[in-house]
Amino acid sequence: MSDWCWEDPKDKKHYKLRAPHLERLIDHVDEGGNLNDYDDVPSDIRRDLILESQTGKKSKKGSDVTTGLSYPPISINVLPAQTAHASTAALLPSTPVSHESLVIPGSREQAVREYCNWLESRANDEAYKADFRKICQVTLDNRLDLELILDDPDAGFFVQRGIQIGTARRFLRDIKEWATAMRRQITLE
Structure with a gap:
């Protein structure tokens, strides 16, 4: 009811x-x-x-x-709402993520590209893959790297730039998982 x-x-x-x-x-x-x-x-x-x-x-x-x-x-x-950002932020849950062990070899922008490629590889639908390419470009255009994103995970930032909410949340959520997988891969090599 x-x-x-x-x-x-x-x-x-x-x-x-x-x-x-x-x-x-x-x-x-x-x-x-x-x-x-x-x-x-x-x-x-x-x-x-x-x-x-x-x-x-x-x-x-x-x-x-x-x-x-x-x-x-x-x-x-x-x-x-006080501002457009405030109204969006109120609707979107924050994604608290710790990055104390986020160590990624190579340049920060290359890490963003590799992370986005990894996300894209886990999608079958072309629309999802295109969303991951788009969020990668938004991230790079705004000179963000994965550590900065983990410092202030804000799905609203990406949504305001035309990214679908699910893509934004997935992008924020899986950074640690990807970094852990990269560490394992480096250890095995």
Whole structure:
């Protein structure tokens, strides 16, 4: 049972948000959309809420079929984000990673390239591979290296530069695993 609703800014009517609506809102945010106030709810979700409400009134008269209970309107208080970075950072979990033993031979930019190649080699889909090439280029264009990224793992930084959230999180998450694999490989040689 959902306790969330959307308030139509025009007539102040409340529409109950069910799990499918919430999933679509999450997808909207994951794809870079904002939800800072009621006006930010995508129009297709608004349309579906209104249509479902009209259909539901005719058949259910405001009650839930399974429980027979009617739901009172619930307000969602939306706080404005301080900055675009702050709103993105609030939506993305930080990835705390320690780099005390991150020792990678060779140049820092070469390590970034090798790491991205390693990530790409673990993907089958061409779109995923292209994402890893893109995040590699963003990293190098911003003169970042793997140690700097581990010092301040910020998926929002990459998302703001057009990287998909999953790619950004994977990039941050697997650095230590890759460094460990590289150390083992060097030890075996």
